[in-house]
Amino acid sequence: MTEKKALLTVPGREPIELPIRSGTLGQDVIDVGGLGSFDYFTFDPGFTSTASCESKITYIDGDQGILLHRGYPIEELAENSDYLETCYLLLNGDLPNAMQKKEFENIITTHTMVNRSIEQFMSGFRYDAHPMAMMCGAVGAMSSFYHDSLDITDPHHRMITAHRLIAKMPTLAAMCYKHYAGQPYMYPRNNLGYAENFLNMMFGTPCETRDVNPVLAKAMDLLFLLHADHEQNASTSTVRLAGSSGANPFSCIAAGIAALWGPSHGGANQAVLEMLNEIGDVKNIDSFVKRAKDKNDPFRLMGFGHRVYKNFDPRAKVMKQACDSVLAELGIDNDPLLKIAKRLEQIALEDDYFVSKKLYPNVDFYSGIIMKAIGIPTEMFTVIFATGRTVGWIAHWSEMISNSYKIGRPRQLYTGEQRRSIVPIKKRK
Numbered sequence: 001m002t003e004k005k006a007l008l009t010v011p012g013r014e015p016i017e018l019p020i021r022s023g024t025l026g027q028d029v030i031d032v033g034g035l036g037s038f039d040y041f042t043f044d045p046g047f048t049s050t051a052s053c054e055s056k057i058t059y060i061d062g063d064q065g066i067l068l069h070r071g072y073p074i075e076e077l078a079e080n081s082d083y084l085e086t087c088y089l090l091l092n093g094d095l096p097n098a099m100q101k102k103e104f105e106n107i108i109t110t111h112t113m114v115n116r117s118i119e120q121f122m123s124g125f126r127y128d129a130h131p132m133a134m135m136c137g138a139v140g141a142m143s144s145f146y147h148d149s150l151d152i153t154d155p156h157h158r159m160i161t162a163h164r165l166i167a168k169m170p171t172l173a174a175m176c177y178k179h180y181a182g183q184p185y186m187y188p189r190n191n192l193g194y195a196e197n198f199l200n201m202m203f204g205t206p207c208e209t210r211d212v213n214p215v216l217a218k219a220m221d222l223l224f225l226l227h228a229d230h231e232q233n234a235s236t237s238t239v240r241l242a243g244s245s246g247a248n249p250f251s252c253i254a255a256g257i258a259a260l261w262g263p264s265h266g267g268a269n270q271a272v273l274e275m276l277n278e279i280g281d282v283k284n285i286d287s288f289v290k291r292a293k294d295k296n297d298p299f300r301l302m303g304f305g306h307r308v309y310k311n312f313d314p315r316a317k318v319m320k321q322a323c324d325s326v327l328a329e330l331g332i333d334n335d336p337l338l339k340i341a342k343r344l345e346q347i348a349l350e351d352d353y354f355v356s357k358k359l360y361p362n363v364d365f366y367s368g369i370i371m372k373a374i375g376i377p378t379e380m381f382t383v384i385f386a387t388g389r390t391v392g393w394i395a396h397w398s399e400m401i402s403n404s405y406k407i408g409r410p411r412q413l414y415t416g417e418q419r420r421s422i423v424p425i426k427k428r429k
């Protein structure tokens, strides 16, 4: 087969040939890697048309609303799999058989405890610290506790680190909440499943043993699963960029947590609930929608729109169904925020502005409503996203490190001052 090439025509010089590469699915890419030798760079702030790497982990078709992990549609994973199985899939490339699944669950369960000194580290945060600030600090600090597995060139070390991160994130997340709530930290329990254990560490106290509602545990597991990976989003790209310098994986994940915190990314789930509270009543929706459409007003409808999806986010569809079953289980059918959310969704789906710009509800629109129903405080929403996303971050980091890679070092279009000389201070105006 002849290799496809793109021809770049630049005035005053011979056309430049650029190879076109094809993946197994999705758009072809024009490989501009050699363009620097012709004294040109490409310019694409926000990476709106740039593939930053090659990956085999996750595929998204934003126009069709398709999300595949290692080839499996997210809807099928949500229906027939669970979070830990999906973690195994993302890390290893295929679903586990029964024995591999049991072994993996056992490894994760037996790594959930954190070093005792981390409790003291956590207690050092101000009483009202935002849990994402604590998470960022705590995960970064993990490299000082688990430096026995930091040789990034050793596949075994990389795998131990992946297991440690997946196992310990719920423990750290629950510790953040307990610190915030002023309650004693709860230790993990090895007889509980991943999500059940997390809910027990969140809501249990040493004073009494309470069973975790299985419907809520299932919803929690689904929340983790739906957040597990989303190819080269801002936080995953941050993890890859940090990792490309050879930095240790804990600090790379801490960088990912920092990127996730922003309201345009994972912080949107907290922002959605805050927005619904601010709207306060169905009768106020119209004025907020009007503001969202006003070019001179920075206000945006949080939980709507996506860089890649120009169709319904498939995760949002699953999340919506889960939302209905959790609310039914808890007998919540007249929650005022839910009423606002449902009406807002309806208006936005019919409004010309949102329809023409293809702004559909995204995953963060419904996840906050489920988390609120489970009893999770708003400030913890993005921490839960980070907990679920950890496997995606580490799978991408691992994929990069186990293949050949270069330090990520973008170039720029410089628009500052040209070269000039220093004027002695006495002569400056």
Ligand code: CMC
Pocket: 233, 263, 264, 265, 266, 267, 268, 292, 293, 299, 300, 301, 302, 303, 304, 305, 306, 307, 308, 357, 359, 362, 363, 364
């Ligand atoms: N409300 C009102 N207008 C919007 C919204 C919104 N939520 N989102 C985009 N627009 C408009 C925007 O003003 C722009 O209009 P115009 O073309 O007239 O300038 C157009 O739609 C395209 O928006 P953009 O900002 O250029 O698109 P983007 O791909 O850079 O941004 C986004 C994507 C997700 C940051 C954006 O849609 C947004 O800010 N949404 C609200 C925050 C949110 O829900 N984020 C969660 C994303 S999904 C989960 C995750 O990644 O963590």
